[in-house]
Amino acid sequence: MSQVNSSLALSNPQQLEISALQKVALALVGLGLLVLIIAFAGAQVVSSWVMFRISFFGIAMGSLLYTQQEYKNKPEGIKNNGVFFKSISSGGVVAWILGIVVTGFYVCLYWFPALLEGIIRMHDGLSMILRGKIADQWFVYGTFYTVAVLLMGIKFIYKYRHNKYQTIRTLSVMFFQLGFAYLLPAFLAAMNQPEEYFSYFWPLDSYALRPDWIGSKAGIGNFGYFVIITGFLLPFVVTPILTYLYGKRWYCSWVCGCGGLAETAGDPFRQLSDKSMKAWKIERWMIYSVLVAITLLTVLLWVNHQTHNNLLGGITEPYKKTYGFLIAQMFSGVIGVGFYPIMGSRVWCRFGCPMAAILGLQQKFFSRFRITTNGGQCISCGNCSTYCEMGIDVRHYAQRGQNIVRASCVGCGICAAVCPRGVLKLENGSVDIDQRTEELKTIHISADEVGILEMDA
Amino acid sequence: MHIAIIGNGISGVTAARHLRKQSDHKITLISAETDHFFSRTALMYIYMGHMRYKDTKPYEDYFWSKNRIELRKDYVEQIDFQSKILNMKGGNLKYDKLILAVGSAPNKFGWPGQDLKGVGGLYSFQDLENMEAYSPNLKHAVIVGGGLIGIEMAEMFHSRHIPVTFLVREASYWNGVLPPEESAMINRHILEHGIDLRLSTELKEILPNDKGEATAVITNKEEKIDCQFVGLTAGVHPNIRFLKNTTLEVQKGILVNEYLETNLPDVYAIGDCAQAENPLPGRRPIEAIWYTGRMMGETVAYNICGKKIAYDPGFWFNSAKFFDIEYQVYGTMPAKLPEDHETLYWEHTDGKKSIRINYNKNTQQVEGFNLMGVRFRSEVCEKWIKEKTAIKEVLQNLGLANFDPEFYPQFEKDVVATYNNKTGENLRLKPNQKLNAVQRFLKSFS
Numbered sequence: 001m002s003q004v005n006s007s008l009a010l011s012n013p014q015q016l017e018i019s020a021l022q023k024v025a026l027a028l029v030g031l032g033l034l035v036l037i038i039a040f041a042g043a044q045v046v047s048s049w050v051m052f053r054i055s056f057f058g059i060a061m062g063s064l065l066y067t068q069q070e071y072k073n074k075p076e077g078i079k080n081n082g083v084f085f086k087s088i089s090s091g092g093v094v095a096w097i098l099g100i101v102v103t104g105f106y107v108c109l110y111w112f113p114a115l116l117e118g119i120i121r122m123h124d125g126l127s128m129i130l131r132g133k134i135a136d137q138w139f140v141y142g143t144f145y146t147v148a149v150l151l152m153g154i155k156f157i158y159k160y161r162h163n164k165y166q167t168i169r170t171l172s173v174m175f176f177q178l179g180f181a182y183l184l185p186a187f188l189a190a191m192n193q194p195e196e197y198f199s200y201f202w203p204l205d206s207y208a209l210r211p212d213w214i215g216s217k218a219g220i221g222n223f224g225y226f227v228i229i230t231g232f233l234l235p236f237v238v239t240p241i242l243t244y245l246y247g248k249r250w251y252c253s254w255v256c257g258c259g260g261l262a263e264t265a266g267d268p269f270r271q272l273s274d275k276s277m278k279a280w281k282i283e284r285w286m287i288y289s290v291l292v293a294i295t296l297l298t299v300l301l302w303v304n305h306q307t308h309n310n311l312l313g314g315i316t317e318p319y320k321k322t323y324g325f326l327i328a329q330m331f332s333g334v335i336g337v338g339f340y341p342i343m344g345s346r347v348w349c350r351f352g353c354p355m356a357a358i359l360g361l362q363q364k365f366f367s368r369f370r371i372t373t374n375g376g377q378c379i380s381c382g383n384c385s386t387y388c389e390m391g392i393d394v395r396h397y398a399q400r401g402q403n404i405v406r407a408s409c410v411g412c413g414i415c416a417a418v419c420p421r422g423v424l425k426l427e428n429g430s431v432d433i434d435q436r437t438e439e440l441k442t443i444h445i446s447a448d449e450v451g452i453l454e455m456d457a
Numbered sequence: 458m459h460i461a462i463i464g465n466g467i468s469g470v471t472a473a474r475h476l477r478k479q480s481d482h483k484i485t486l487i488s489a490e491t492d493h494f495f496s497r498t499a500l501m502y503i504y505m506g507h508m509r510y511k512d513t514k515p516y517e518d519y520f521w522s523k524n525r526i527e528l529r530k531d532y533v534e535q536i537d538f539q540s541k542i543l544n545m546k547g548g549n550l551k552y553d554k555l556i557l558a559v560g561s562a563p564n565k566f567g568w569p570g571q572d573l574k575g576v577g578g579l580y581s582f583q584d585l586e587n588m589e590a591y592s593p594n595l596k597h598a599v600i601v602g603g604g605l606i607g608i609e610m611a612e613m614f615h616s617r618h619i620p621v622t623f624l625v626r627e628a629s630y631w632n633g634v635l636p637p638e639e640s641a642m643i644n645r646h647i648l649e650h651g652i653d654l655r656l657s658t659e660l661k662e663i664l665p666n667d668k669g670e671a672t673a674v675i676t677n678k679e680e681k682i683d684c685q686f687v688g689l690t691a692g693v694h695p696n697i698r699f700l701k702n703t704t705l706e707v708q709k710g711i712l713v714n715e716y717l718e719t720n721l722p723d724v725y726a727i728g729d730c731a732q733a734e735n736p737l738p739g740r741r742p743i744e745a746i747w748y749t750g751r752m753m754g755e756t757v758a759y760n761i762c763g764k765k766i767a768y769d770p771g772f773w774f775n776s777a778k779f780f781d782i783e784y785q786v787y788g789t790m791p792a793k794l795p796e797d798h799e800t801l802y803w804e805h806t807d808g809k810k811s812i813r814i815n816y817n818k819n820t821q822q823v824e825g826f827n828l829m830g831v832r833f834r835s836e837v838c839e840k841w842i843k844e845k846t847a848i849k850e851v852l853q854n855l856g857l858a859n860f861d862p863e864f865y866p867q868f869e870k871d872v873v874a875t876y877n878n879k880t881g882e883n884l885r886l887k888p889n890q891k892l893n894a895v896q897r898f899l900k901s902f903s
Contacts, residue, residue, distance in 0.1 A: 075649055077781030081616040082506040162781075164864035276517060372892070374860055375835025377776050377785070379747045380467070381499035386512045395515055416862055418507075420778040422785055422832035425860050429892030 018069075025066035032058025039118040049125035060151060067155040076162035078418055080387070088341065089268045095341035103338030110329045113137040130186040139186075145261060146182040150174055152264035159267075165413045165426075169253060173260035181257045194220065196227055199255055201234040203294045204355035206328055210298060211305035240362060246428055247369025248359035249411025256355075258348060261337065262389065263412060266345025270389035270414065273344035279391055283351050283408065290327060291357035297323050327352065346389040350408055360407030368428040369411065370436045371404035373397060377421045384415035384424060398423050405436045459483040460761065461543060461552035463533050467747055468728025469558035470494045471754025473526045479762040484525070485550065487543070489532035491582050493518055498747060500585045501609045505616040510582075538704055538721050554723045554761055557700075557711055558754070561693035561729040561745050564602075570663025575671035576687045579606050579613075588613070591686045595619050599674045599684040601660045602691030603630050605777050608643075610688045611652050612780055622653040622682050624660055624674075626691075634792055636813060638802055639829050643779050645808060650780050663687050693745055695730040708732055710743045715767040717757045725761070727753035739773065739789060746775060772839050773825075782809055787838035788825030790815060798824060801848070803868065803875045805830070812872050816848040823851050831868065832860035836899055849884060852876055856890030857898050 018026075035055040038045060045051065071079070087094035108115045113136075120135050123143060127135035153174040160166035176199050185195035194217075202208035208231050217224035217231075242250040252259045273279075300316045309316075336348030349356050363369060371394070378401070384394035390408045394415045397404045404424075416424040460476060462469045465488035473486050499513040521528050535544040536555070543550040563578025565571045577587045588610075598614045600607050603625030614621045627633065629640040630647065647654045659677040666672040673683045695710035706712045706720040710732030717725050728750035729743070736742045749770050756768045776785045790813070794800050799818045804811040810830035816823045822845035826838050837858045841851050855869035873886045 075646075075781050080505070080507040084509050085506040163862065164866070165862040168864050372860075374832070375774065375839070376748045376751070377774065377835060379498040380496040380515045381502060382496060382508055382512045382515065383499075383502065386508050399515060413862060420783065421776040422783050422860060425832070426863060427892045429896055431893050431896045 022066055022069045025062045025069065028058045028062030028065065030058075030062075032056065032060075032062060036119060036122075039122045040116070042118045044118075044121075048122045052122045052125055055122070056147075060147070063151045064154060067158050070155075071158045071161075079159050080418065083268075083271060089271070091272060091342055095269075099339055099341040102340070103334055106334040106338050109137055109141055110333060116140065127186075130183070131189040133189065142182050142185075145257070146177050148265040149177040149257075149260045150264075152267065153260075156264050156267050160417065163413075163417050166417060169413065170263065172254045173256075173263055176255045177257050177260045193223055194227075197257075198230060198234075199257060201231055202298070203235070203291065203358065204256075204258075204353060206294055206297070206323060210301045212301075235358075239359065243359055243362045244367050247367050247409070247411050247426075248356065248363045249369070249409075249426075251359060252349065252356060252410035253412045258332065258336065258353065259410060262340075262345040262349060266340050266389070269340045269345045271344070271386050272342065273346060273350070273389055273391035275385050275388070275391050275393050280393075283391070286351045287353065287357045287360075287408075290331075290352050291354040293323060293327070294354045344389055344391070346391075346410070349410065350390050356408070356410075363409065364405060364407040366433070368430050368433060369405075370427065370429075371397075371409070371415065372425045372427055373401055373403055374421075374423045374425070376401060378423045379421055381420065383418040383420065387414050387418045389414070394424070400439060402439045403436055458553045459485065459551065460554045460556065461485045461487060461550060462556040462558055463487050463543070464558035464560055464728070464730075465490070465494045465528070466497060466558060466560050466728060466750065467494075468560075468750035468754045469556065471751045472556050472558065472727060472757050473754075474524070475755045475758030476761060477524050477526060479758060479764075483527070485527045485529055485552075486521075487529045487531055487533060487545070487550075489530065489546075492528065492530055493521070495582070497580070500579060500582070501613050504585060504588060504613045534699065536700070536703065536705075538724065541723070555725070556757060556761075557719075557724065557726040557730060558728045558750075559696045559730045562696040562698075563606075563689050564692045564694055565689060566691065568660055568662060570665060570671065570687075571689065573663055573665050573671045573687075574669055575685055576663060576689060578689045578693075579610050580693060588686070588688075592617060592619065595685050597622070597682070597684045598686045598688060599624065599660075599682055600688040600690055601674075602689065603627055603656075604690060604692060605631070606693075607688070607690035608647065608779050610690055611647070612650075615650055615652060620651075620653065622655060622684070623647065624655050624658045624676060626657070626659045628657050630654070630656070632792055636790070636792055636794070636800070636802075636827065638804060639784075639811060639813070639827060640792075642804070642808060642811065642829055643782065646780055646782055660687075693729065695732065695743065697730055716760045716765060717753055717768055718760070725757050727757050733768075737769070740770070744770075748774075772842055774835060774838075782830050783828075783832065785828040785831075785833055786825065787833065787835065788815075788823070788842040790825035790827045799848075801872065801876050801879070803872045805868065805871075810868070812868060814848065814851065814872070816851075820845065821847040821849070823848055826858070833858045834860040834895065837895060840899060848876075849882070852884050853887055854890065854898070855886060856888070857895050859890070 032055045035051050035058065039051055084090045088098065116137055120137055120140050123135035123140050126143065127133060127139050131139070153170050157167050157170050180199040181197055185197055189195050207213050214228055217227045239251070253263055297319060300319065304316050331352045332348045336352065339347055378398040380395055380399045382395050384398060385392070388394050389412065390410060392406050392409060394404060411426055413426050416426060460482050462473055462485065465486050469486060473484050476482060476484055493514050494516065495510065495513040496515060499508060502508045503510055503513060531545040531547040533543050533545050537544065541552050543552065561580060563580055570576065575591050578584050579588065597620050599622045600610050601624045607623065611621045611623050629637065630643045632640040635643065644654065644656070655676070661675045661677050663671050664673045664675065671684065671687045673681050674687055675681050697707055697711055700707055700711065704721060705724065710730050711719055711726035712734050713719055713726050713731045714734055717727055717731065719726050729745040731753065733742045752770050753768055756766055759766045772788055774787045776783070778784065794815070797818050798815050800813060800815050802811065802813045812831055813827040814823060815825045823841050825842070826833055834857070852873050855872060856867070859867055859869065870886045873884050876882065877884055
């Protein structure tokens with residue numbers, strides 16, 4: 001009798017510890033974060049430009065190296081092993097600490113920027129190069145945001161390298177964040193133009209389309225008129241066409257910066273979204289209330305403007321301030337991103353974004369988009385629902401052979417990716433728009449023979 | 458009327474749901490396994506940390522009371538068919554109609570040591586708990602049986618970095634179902650994941666330690682393999698031991714006619730435990746598959762509610778996933794090619810994707826599709842098979858069947874080229890067969 005040598009392994013199944021190179025990678029990230037903390041504490045050990053470069057290099061190189069070590073020896077495929085065992089991705093201690101740190105950062109950013117002075121000064125060098133002026137807290141925020149989308153985007157692409165849809169989609173959100181939400185506004189600033197973000201528009205950009213917005217743009221000449229025209233074209237012409245053709249995903253998971261962060265930095269937390277029927281009810285109340293609120297606000301501001309504040313002048317100003325504080329700052333920033341590790345990556349997109357509300361209504365009623373269910377192949381395992389960042393109970397539809405047409409679906413395609421039986425496919429088709437959600441037969445009894453019976457879900 | 462259902466798996470639950478849709482009868486769903494219905498097929502994902510138990514429950518807990526389906530966690534020990542009473546550990550229950558949906562149990566073939574501690578299958582929630590209990594100090598696991606559950610179990614241990622030896626009796630993985638090339642592909646993939654795959658190797662006995670736990674196995678090649686867990690995954694059989702020696706007619710499973718009625722009045726059997734007296738052509742008498750359980754559950758509900766409908770699962774299809782390689786089959790696809798069939802096989806150079814289409818040599822009609830690492834559209838394949846479409850017609854329209862995500866490379870033209878090479882034909886693939894074309898095709902009459 002011989003003893004077994006189990007070291008046939010190509011990828012080492014016994015590897016439990018992190019590799020030496022991963023330790024180096026973590027040390028680099030740690031160094032980068034340490035420099036940030038030193039700057040935050042107000043100490044300037046070396047020149048702030050040197051500190052910036054050490055921090056940036058450490059965090060970037062460290063995370064890229066870690067990513068590469070994490071995936072390079074593993075065969076291509078779904079990488080969700082241990083998601084619910086790890087503290088950071090299962091709402092454990094690490095998740096709470098991270099949530100508190102990020103939330104705290106947002107609180108400083110919006111209301112106490114003076115506390116971030118050291119970190120802001122660290123970014124002066126980069127800001128001078130890109131914008132020709134020193135940094136402010138919003139430039140720092142933009143830099144952090146963009147770096148997070150890029151680094152975590154690369155990680156996401158490596159993780160899903162077998163999946164072309166995921167790769168291309170992620171390259172798209174990385175491109176729009178870097179180009180349209182970071183570099184372009186910076187270059188505009190360098191040319192003494194207003195910092196325009198063309199990837200955000202009304203109603204997500206709550207300042208757009210207001211009378212004073214139009215006034216300020218009109219004041220700067222041709223470029224201003226261009227901004228005003230695109231500000232109207234994007235929500236009222238481009239959006240309906242693209243949403244009809246491809247569903248809301250063209251924006252929410254391909255272009256939008258909020259979506260971009262959720263799909264990259266937020267990916268480790270997507271499984272934390274609440275899938276209950278109750279959450280869906282709350283979602284519908286909240287998101288459409290926000291849409292009504294911003295629409296009303298924009299209209300009120302115009303009424304006011306036309307009547308020279310005679311009508312409703314007294315309530316508009318506090319209304320505007322409240323919307324800005326509650327929705328634009330508290331909701332989309334503090335809760336939307338700070339609570340990633342606790343409530344999942346799309347809290348803002350799901351419960352608060354007025355843009356998602358409009359796109360969703362159109363997706364539901366007038367779009368070619370749907371997720372097709374593949375006959376009777378569903379085994380009700382629940383991977384699709386678990387990994388839906390929008391909290392859609394995808395399985396509910398898939399197991400009854402029904403296609404999925406839901407207002408909230410951002411078309412990230414992860415349900416189709418994690419499905420072990422090849423049941424789901426995101427696709428567009430025009431010939432059956434009003435019949436997209438018809439229930440299919442899961443058994444071979446003709447519909448008229450037994451009648452279609454409905455049941456409370 | 459009171460309808461009792463024993464078993465809260467997919468068959469029993471589907472029956473309960475459809476009974477409720479159609480009637481106001483009192484429905485009791487009995488199980489000793491879990492409080493609520495969960496997806497058995499997702500057990501592996503709980504172990505691997507992809508999901509929690511609660512994520513595997515297809516319905517929220519309020520669903521049952523809302524739909525007046527009474528849940529009873531109890532174990533049925535005996536059935537008095539004469540007076541229609543279930544004798545359960547927690548008391549008796551009177552029924553008017555009974556649905557047996559009692560599922561399967563893992564096969565054991567009389568191996569010495571098969572009932573030791575640290576030996577288990579993977580079917581029930583308790584099996585998962587057993588695996589979990591032995592995992593923390595597990596240095597090595599041995600899995601016996603080269604089927605779908607065996608490879609799942611290998612993937613599960615692998616995800617926890619526990620080395621696995623996988624004993625497969627056959628000369629190649631699952632070669633009783635998969636054609637040779639596909640079977641070889643999975644052999645390679647198992648090895649790629651670092652599993653110690655032993656083909657043509659059988660279990661001889663399991664050795665105990667002094668605590669009565671498994672400590673090693675001995676193979677038919679007289680090799681001793683140290684391990685602390687032995688997974689028995691050599692198939693399943695209907696879980697009907699408690700029904701032997703009753704008036705209920707059973708063979709391997711509970712015998713049912715096409716209406717899923719047993720030999721006793723008001724007693725029905727569905728799912729893994731049912732055995733068809735007269736199996737439909739091309740189908741096995743017992744099919745322990747998720748979707749057939751679901752279909753039987755729906756069918757039995759119609760029959761109980763007075764709409765007599767024969768069980769008809771339609772054309773054969775199935776799917777699975779072997780580590781990272783997805784598998785789908787549509788239609789007739791035996792491991793060994795029948796005399797009058799011709800096969801067209803294309804394999805990607807990466808050795809992880811393939812498309813196989815079988816067709817009849819004489820009539821040229823397509824018989825079946827076998828896909829590895831490629832997704833095909835069920836309804837399109839079904840229509841082609843049902844309508845006996847000729848292979849040439851299918852090949853030219855193969856894009857209609859593509860179900861891979863957008864932007865994936867498409868291989869239909871490679872399949873057509875393989876056919877052209879083989880036959881000297883010059884077929885051309887119709888380009889751009891997107892969803893609109895699919896819809897038109899599905900609605901067309903031939």
